[in-house]
Amino acid sequence: xxxxxxxxxxxxxxxxxxxxxxxxxxxxxxxxxxxxxxxxxxxxxxxxxxxxxxxxxxxxxxxxxxxxxxxxxxxxxxxxxxxxxxxxxxxxxxxxxxxxxxxxxxxxxxxxxxxxxxxxxxxxxxxxxxxxxxxxxxxxxxxxxxxxxxxxxxxxxxxxxxxxxxxxxxxxxxxxxxxxxxxxxxxxxxxxxxxxxxxxxxxxxxxxxxxxxxxxxxxxxxxxxxxxxxxxxxxxxxxxxxxxxxxxxxxxxxxxxxxxxxxxxxxxxxxxxxxxxxxxxxxxxxxxxxxxxxxxxxxxxxxxxxxxxxxx
Numbered sequence: 001x002x003x004x005x006x007x008x009x010x011x012x013x014x015x016x017x018x019x020x021x022x023x024x025x026x027x028x029x030x031x032x033x034x035x036x037x038x039x040x041x042x043x044x045x046x047x048x049x050x051x052x053x054x055x056x057x058x059x060x061x062x063x064x065x066x067x068x069x070x071x072x073x074x075x076x077x078x079x080x081x082x083x084x085x086x087x088x089x090x091x092x093x094x095x096x097x098x099x100x101x102x103x104x105x106x107x108x109x110x111x112x113x114x115x116x117x118x119x120x121x122x123x124x125x126x127x128x129x130x131x132x133x134x135x136x137x138x139x140x141x142x143x144x145x146x147x148x149x150x151x152x153x154x155x156x157x158x159x160x161x162x163x164x165x166x167x168x169x170x171x172x173x174x175x176x177x178x179x180x181x182x183x184x185x186x187x188x189x190x191x192x193x194x195x196x197x198x199x200x201x202x203x204x205x206x207x208x209x210x211x212x213x214x215x216x217x218x219x220x221x222x223x224x225x226x227x228x229x230x231x232x233x234x235x236x237x238x239x240x241x242x243x244x245x246x247x248x249x250x251x252x253x254x255x256x257x258x259x260x261x262x263x264x265x266x267x268x269x270x271x272x273x274x275x276x277x278x279x280x281x282x283x284x285x286x287x288x289x290x291x292x293x294x295x296x297x298x299x300x301x302x303x304x305x306x307x308x309x310x311x312x
Contacts, residue, residue, distance in 0.1 A: 002190035009202020011066035013195030019296030026126030036139035036205030058123040135174035189221035191307030216262035
């Protein structure tokens with residue numbers, strides 16, 4: 001049995017993670033989830049990227065938003081608003097059960113990875129979804145005014161502030177999950193796939209953990225990234241805005257440069273073929289916009305085929 005390790009954030013990454021889950025046996029896929037977005041809200045432990053991955057692979061994600069659960073109701077939020085409480089981060093009634101159960105079990109002493117594994121099992125998610133760490137790491141955003149928490153920037157302020165810097169609080173002390181590092185050391189590792197998530201807020205928190213970049217650079221398998229940029233635009237989210245504000249060119253090539261010390265292959269959209277002609281990494285062209293389930297499966301096969309070709 002070989003293994004594929006996928007690094008993923010939320011919505012964009014979850015699309016490719018779903019594709020990989022449909023073309024690989026469950027026991028051959030390990031999905032490592034960003035937890036830099038995690039935060040405490042209303043006394044609850046919220047893990048947005050883990051939940052998006054979990055709901056997507058369980059087939060219960062909201063198809064319109066990509067986050068949260070389908071057929072959601074909002075009685076809790078309506079009652080909270082009546083009480084004059086904070087409603088800027090919306091928690092649906094069905095989604096709320098996940099956060100309550102996670103919080104209860106974390107406070108009882110269980111690890112985030114153990115709770116995640118059990119929630120996945122109960123929702124029928126076959127591949128393993130593994131938090132990047134059981135230790136807290138929190139993404140922070142330096143705006144023109146001050147440092148703020150990521151969810152304040154992303155949800156409360158709708159990405160409006162100008163981004164000057166990003167930091168990952170707790171990363172110096174946090175340990176990458178040992179099963180993650182062990183997977184990267186396996187001699188039968190087939191591929192590492194970096195899903196088309198925002199490189200700054202979804203992938204770099206994972207890379208900020210001690211030993212992860214070195215482990216990726218030295219692992220036995222090719223490391224393949226799929227670009228989140230198509231034609232100089234981000235498919236979803238604030239990636240392009242962040243790149244501009246950080247003084248970077250909004251291009252597929254810029255994303256590849258973030259991974260240059262360990263990247264072996266790079267899957268980009270046909271539209272971006274010319275923009276990556278100068279990069280040192282081997283480039284593979286594909287239709288990378290995933291609007292259908294077939295698109296997700298096809299792109300997953302392209303990423304795996306790229307890794308297999310590089311191994312040969």
